[in-house]
Amino acid sequence: xxxFVKTALAALVLITAAAFAQSGxxxxxxxxxxxxxxxxxxxxxSAGQTTGHGVVMFGLSNPASCVTQGVAYxxxxxxxxxxxxxxxxxxxxxxxxxxxxxxxVARTVPVTGATFSPSANHSTFLSWTSQATIxxxxxxxxxxxxxxxxxxxxxxxxxxxxxxxxxxxxxxxxTTGSYQWTFGSGGFNxxxxxxxxNVPPVLGASTGIAPPAAILY
Amino acid sequence: xRKLLAVLVLLMAWDLPARAxxxxxxxxxxxxxFSNSYFGNDVTHGNTGxxxxxxxxxxxxxFGRNGFILDGPVxxxxxxxxxxxxTFDVYSADTYSQHCICTGGSAAGQGxxxxxxxxxxxxxxxxxxxxxxxxxNNKYDxxxxxxxxxxxFGKLYASTGLLDYxxxxxxxxxxxxxxxxxxILLPVGTYAVAMGTNCDSxxxxxxxxxxxxxxxxxxxxxxxxxxxxxxxxxxxxxxxxGDPTFSHTISSxxxxxxxxxxxxxxxxxxxxxxxxxxxxxxxxxxCLQARGEGNGYGAGGKGSGWVGGTQLFATKDFVTALxxxxxxxxxxxxxxxxxxxxxxxxxxxxxxxxxTLAAYDSGxxxxxxxxxxxxxxxxxxxxxxxxIDFAIW
Numbered sequence: 001x002x003x004f005v006k007t008a009l010a011a012l013v014l015i016t017a018a019a020f021a022q023s024g025x026x027x028x029x030x031x032x033x034x035x036x037x038x039x040x041x042x043x044x045x046s047a048g049q050t051t052g053h054g055v056v057m058f059g060l061s062n063p064a065s066c067v068t069q070g071v072a073y074x075x076x077x078x079x080x081x082x083x084x085x086x087x088x089x090x091x092x093x094x095x096x097x098x099x100x101x102x103x104x105v106a107r108t109v110p111v112t113g114a115t116f117s118p119s120a121n122h123s124t125f126l127s128w129t130s131q132a133t134i135x136x137x138x139x140x141x142x143x144x145x146x147x148x149x150x151x152x153x154x155x156x157x158x159x160x161x162x163x164x165x166x167x168x169x170x171x172x173x174x175t176t177g178s179y180q181w182t183f184g185s186g187g188f189n190x191x192x193x194x195x196x197x198n199v200p201p202v203l204g205a206s207t208g209i210a211p212p213a214a215i216l217y
Numbered sequence: 218x219r220k221l222l223a224v225l226v227l228l229m230a231w232d233l234p235a236r237a238x239x240x241x242x243x244x245x246x247x248x249x250x251f252s253n254s255y256f257g258n259d260v261t262h263g264n265t266g267x268x269x270x271x272x273x274x275x276x277x278x279x280f281g282r283n284g285f286i287l288d289g290p291v292x293x294x295x296x297x298x299x300x301x302x303x304t305f306d307v308y309s310a311d312t313y314s315q316h317c318i319c320t321g322g323s324a325a326g327q328g329x330x331x332x333x334x335x336x337x338x339x340x341x342x343x344x345x346x347x348x349x350x351x352x353x354n355n356k357y358d359x360x361x362x363x364x365x366x367x368x369x370f371g372k373l374y375a376s377t378g379l380l381d382y383x384x385x386x387x388x389x390x391x392x393x394x395x396x397x398x399x400x401i402l403l404p405v406g407t408y409a410v411a412m413g414t415n416c417d418s419x420x421x422x423x424x425x426x427x428x429x430x431x432x433x434x435x436x437x438x439x440x441x442x443x444x445x446x447x448x449x450x451x452x453x454x455x456x457x458x459g460d461p462t463f464s465h466t467i468s469s470x471x472x473x474x475x476x477x478x479x480x481x482x483x484x485x486x487x488x489x490x491x492x493x494x495x496x497x498x499x500x501x502x503x504c505l506q507a508r509g510e511g512n513g514y515g516a517g518g519k520g521s522g523w524v525g526g527t528q529l530f531a532t533k534d535f536v537t538a539l540x541x542x543x544x545x546x547x548x549x550x551x552x553x554x555x556x557x558x559x560x561x562x563x564x565x566x567x568x569x570x571x572x573t574l575a576a577y578d579s580g581x582x583x584x585x586x587x588x589x590x591x592x593x594x595x596x597x598x599x600x601x602x603x604x605i606d607f608a609i610w
Contacts, residue, residue, distance in 0.1 A: 061243035064295035136296035162250040165608035201608040
């Protein structure tokens with residue numbers, strides 16, 4: 001076995017070891033993968049209101065690879081606990097090395113208000129359809145609903161106007177505009193129209209939308 | 218062997234796309250922007266450094282020293298990333314706007330003696346020992362220093378460069394790092410935001426910096442050389458007793474074994490004067506303020522929730538050193554605009570470390586010396602200072 005082969009084998013061993021090491025990727029921590037930590041603000045999420053046609057996306061920075069199982073959040077004083085309308089979350093690559101912008105890396109099954117927000121002032125969670133290993137980068141955490149603004153829709157506790165910085169906060173624009181995102185029983189459809197990368201950070205609810213105190217776990 | 222090489226090539230090719238795209242940084246140094254705090258140096262906040270005469274550059278003694286602040290907690294960069302900008306929310310602008318420095322003469326580099334009686338702003342006036350009174354626009358600077366990890370400790374990785382006060386009006390301000398050229402690579406490690414200003418440099422008086430004389434019951438701390446007066450009624454603002462406009466008489470002397478307490482009468486020529494520097498939590502408000510955490514531990518709590526002003530993540534480290542003898546902060550370690558002429562901002566990486574032009578080390582500077590061996594406070598220790606929320610991206 002010549003020197004080159006030995007070197008190549010050593011490299012292969014190292015790469016294999018690295019691959020095994022990746023299998024030990026830690027769970028995502030709520031302390032670093034959160035939107036807002038504050039709960040002084042609130043936002044009612046409904047289709048046709050500030051969230052566009054039921055979809056809004058919040059920028060989120062992941063500093064290191066981790067495994068996420070789902071998303072947790074806190075319901076507001078008014079909630080939709082009916083079975084009339086759907087709610088759901090998705091995690092989308094925005095500026096992530098090795099992940100095409102717009103790729104949905106995790107999503108929840110669309111659920112009714114009875115599951116999404118069974119009671120007011122309550123911390124709850126939804127699991128992704130399957131756990132996801134997410135690398136470092138900028139992601140969009142999308143929240144969608146079919147609840148119309150004429151109904152009692154679920155509110156979530158979250159940020160205040162002078163809250164945290166976010167890479168971006170962007171509401172869907174319905175059937176016109178730059179972000180024609182939709183949400184329904186089939187989940188999200190971003191129509192390849194996603195926020196620009198490398199945009200200046202925005203300051204919490206100053207965007208008109210109070211990001212919820214949601215964390216990835 | 219060919220199969221083995223093919224596998225290697227495939228594995229390398231699989232890894233290439235991930236390496237091709239640079240990871241964008243996005244970090245913030247506070248949890249909220251609920252409060253506001255001073256954007257500047259330790260003198261601006263409270264001129265309580267009171268360095269011994271043996272510790273300071275004589276040309277700078279008794280005047281705005283322009284030490285700067287490592288603000289907020291360090292933030293941990295978990296994966297190497299590229300940063301190009303810093304963003305923060307200016308709460309109130311610098312209302313001093315300028316400071317007055319003597320150029321030439323025996324008092325070169327020191328503050329002018331004439332200060333506006335209505336605004337406290339330094340104006341072109343007389344200079345002790347001759348020289349020309351020169352007005353300089355106040356400047357600010359923000360930078361990122363490595364505090365540990367794979368980055369080089371103490372290296373300034375990014376800086377905005379000198380920012381004129383006029384650029385920092387209220388509202389969200391996004392500034393590029395100077396010479397970023399498409400981004401600055403931050404190795405894995407912990408970083409601290411440093412900010413400096415010469416807002417109160419020289420002759421700028423702090424808010425309520427007006428003093429009346431004569432005054433009595435003065436406590437004098439005397440180590441060696443010129444005396445500094447630390448009078449409670451003057452809000453602990455040091456008065457350089459070497460100032461020829463002051464006179465004093467000593468009526469009694471006592472000692473606690475560490476320092477002398479001299480009781481007597483101090484007077485100043487004229488009816489009204491201004492003290493140099495600013496007063497803690499007052500004078501700083503006339504310099505630039507930006508939003509961040511505030512209100513003390515737990516303040517503003519809403520039920521079991523967290524509203525926004527808890528200062529839970531807060532640390533703020535003045536670049537001064539704690540004297541082990543009397544627990545007072547003394548030495549100035551790093552300086553912003555040490556020549557008082559806006560020629561130097563934060564110590565840059567082009568300088569040796571410790572920087573030779575923008576800093577001097579009297580031997581007790583925590584960040585200059587001790588931290589190099591791994592001692593750097595990463596968590597609050599008994600205080601919950603206000604802090605500014607910087608977004609680094």
